[in-house]
Amino acid sequence: MSTDDDLNAFITREEIQATDDGPLSGLTVAVKDNISTEGVRTTCGSNMLADYVPPYDATVVTRLKEAGATIVGKANMDEFGMGTTTETSAFGPTRNPVDTDRVPGGSSGGSAAAVAAGEADLALGTDTGGSVRCPAAFCGVVGIKPTYGLVSRYGLVAYANSLEQIGPIAPSVEEAAELLDVIAGPDPNDGTTREEGADSDYANAADGDVEGLSIGVPTELVEGADEGVKAAFDAALDELEAQGAEYHEVSLPSVETAVQAYYVIAMGEASSNLARFDGVRYGVSGGYEGNWNESFANAREEGFGEEVKRRVLLGTYALSAGYHDKYYKKAQDARAWVKQDFDEAFESVDVIASPTMPTPPFKLGESLDDPLQMYLADANTVPVNLANLPAISVPAGETDEGPVGLQLVGPAFGEETIVRAASALE
Numbered sequence: 001m002s003t004d005d006d007l008n009a010f011i012t013r014e015e016i017q018a019t020d021d022g023p024l025s026g027l028t029v030a031v032k033d034n035i036s037t038e039g040v041r042t043t044c045g046s047n048m049l050a051d052y053v054p055p056y057d058a059t060v061v062t063r064l065k066e067a068g069a070t071i072v073g074k075a076n077m078d079e080f081g082m083g084t085t086t087e088t089s090a091f092g093p094t095r096n097p098v099d100t101d102r103v104p105g106g107s108s109g110g111s112a113a114a115v116a117a118g119e120a121d122l123a124l125g126t127d128t129g130g131s132v133r134c135p136a137a138f139c140g141v142v143g144i145k146p147t148y149g150l151v152s153r154y155g156l157v158a159y160a161n162s163l164e165q166i167g168p169i170a171p172s173v174e175e176a177a178e179l180l181d182v183i184a185g186p187d188p189n190d191g192t193t194r195e196e197g198a199d200s201d202y203a204n205a206a207d208g209d210v211e212g213l214s215i216g217v218p219t220e221l222v223e224g225a226d227e228g229v230k231a232a233f234d235a236a237l238d239e240l241e242a243q244g245a246e247y248h249e250v251s252l253p254s255v256e257t258a259v260q261a262y263y264v265i266a267m268g269e270a271s272s273n274l275a276r277f278d279g280v281r282y283g284v285s286g287g288y289e290g291n292w293n294e295s296f297a298n299a300r301e302e303g304f305g306e307e308v309k310r311r312v313l314l315g316t317y318a319l320s321a322g323y324h325d326k327y328y329k330k331a332q333d334a335r336a337w338v339k340q341d342f343d344e345a346f347e348s349v350d351v352i353a354s355p356t357m358p359t360p361p362f363k364l365g366e367s368l369d370d371p372l373q374m375y376l377a378d379a380n381t382v383p384v385n386l387a388n389l390p391a392i393s394v395p396a397g398e399t400d401e402g403p404v405g406l407q408l409v410g411p412a413f414g415e416e417t418i419v420r421a422a423s424a425l426e
C-alpha cells in the first residue's frame with residue numbers, strides 16, 4: 001500500500017487539535033479542502049483560493065473538535081468539487097492507493113485515498129452529485145451521502161447548494177455511521193437543516209440485520225454497467241438474499257434525464273455561487289488599473305482552471321434570459337420527475353440498490369480530455385442528489401481493474417435503514 005508522498009491525498013497537512021473528549025477521541029480525520037477551518041487555509045483545490053485562510057470553522061469542524069477528533073489535514077479534491085477523478089485539482093491529482101496508476105474517484109478523492117491508505121482513520125467529503133460515494137467505491141471504503149438537511153453546510157464553500165451535503169468516509173459502515181452521528185443534526189447557522197434524524201443512532205443501526213428487507217433493483221441503473229461490475233453487484237445481492245433480504249426489479253424511467261438535468265442545475269448554481277471570486281473580496285488579485293471588468297476577468301482567468309471555467313460559462317448561458325425556460329426550468333421539471341419516481345418506488349421497497357459507479361476506477365489521464373464521458377460516469381449517483389435522498393456506498397468485491405461499490409439508497413431520513421443493510425455485506 002502506498003503512502004502519502006506518492007498519493008498526494010492532502011493539500012495542507014496541519015494538525016487541528018480537539019477541544020473536548022468525546023466519541024472520536026484518539027481518532028484522526030482528514031477534512032476535504034472546501035470545508036472551512038479557522039486559521040488553516042482552505043483552497044477548494046483552486047489557485048483562486050491558494051492563500052485563503054478562513055476566519056471561522058464550519059459547523060462540522062466544530063462538531064469534530066468537540067467530539068475529540070484530531071484533524072490531520074485538508075484533503076485534495078477536484079477544483080470546487082467539479083469532477084469525478086480528483087484530476088482537476090490545481091494541486092495535482094491524487095492517486096488511488098489500491099492501484100497508483102488509477103484515479104481515486106472524485107471529487108473527494110483525497111479524503112477517500114487518505115482513509116484507504118490509513119493516512120487518516122476517518123474523513124469528511126462532500127457530495128453534490130456523487131463526490132463521497134464515487135471515491136469511496138473506487139478506493140474500496142465506505143461513504144455516506146446524507147439526506148439533504150441532515151448535516152449543516154455552514155462553512156462549506158458552495159458549488160451547487162441545492163444538491164450538496166457533507167458526508168463521512170470510513171473503512172467500515174459502523175465507523176462511517178459513528179462519524180455521521182457526530183456531524184448530523186440541526187444548526188441555527190444553516191436554515192436548510194432539519195430536526196428529523198437528530199436523535200437517530202446510526203452507529204447502533206450497523207447491526208447487519210436484513211431479515212425481511214425489501215430491496216428494489218432499478219434496471220435503468222444496472223444495465224449500462226461493465227460486466228465485471230455487474231457480476232460483483234449480483235454477488236452482493238445474492239449475499240443479502242442469503243441473509244434474509246429479498247430483491248425485485250423496480251423501474252425509475254426518469255433517471256434517463258438525470259445526468260442532463262443535474263449538470264444544468266449544478267452549473268447554473270455554480271455560475272452564481274462562484275461569482276463572488278472576483279479578486280476583490282476573495283481570490284487572486286486581478287490588478288486594478290482603472291477598469292473593473294478587466295480586473296475581474298484577469299482574476300478569474302488566472303484563478304480558475306479549465307473545468308471550472310467551462311461550467312461557469314455553460315451555467316451562465318443556461319440561466320440567461322431567453323434560455324432560462326429552455327434549460328433551467330426544464331431541468332427543474334426533470335428533477336421533480338426523478339423525485340416522484342423514487343417516492344413511488346419507496347412505496348413498495350425499503351432500499352434501492354445499484355452499482356455506485358458503472359465502471360471500475362479509470363486510469364489517470366484517461367477521462368480528462370473527454371468531459372462528456374466524465375459526466376456520464378455520474379449516472380447512478382446524481383439521481384440521488386436531485387431527489388435529496390440518503391445513500392451509502394459499501395465495498396462489494398473487485399474487478400481486475402479495481403474495487404466495486406454497492407450503492408444503497410433510502411427514503412428521506414432513512415439513514416438507519418441503509419446503514420443496517422450495508423453492514424450486512426461486511
Ligand code: GLN
Pocket residue numbers: 081082083084106107126127128129130131132159266378
Ligand atoms: N462529478 C460530479 C460533478 O462533477 C459530482 C461532483 C460532486 O459531487 N461534488 O459535478
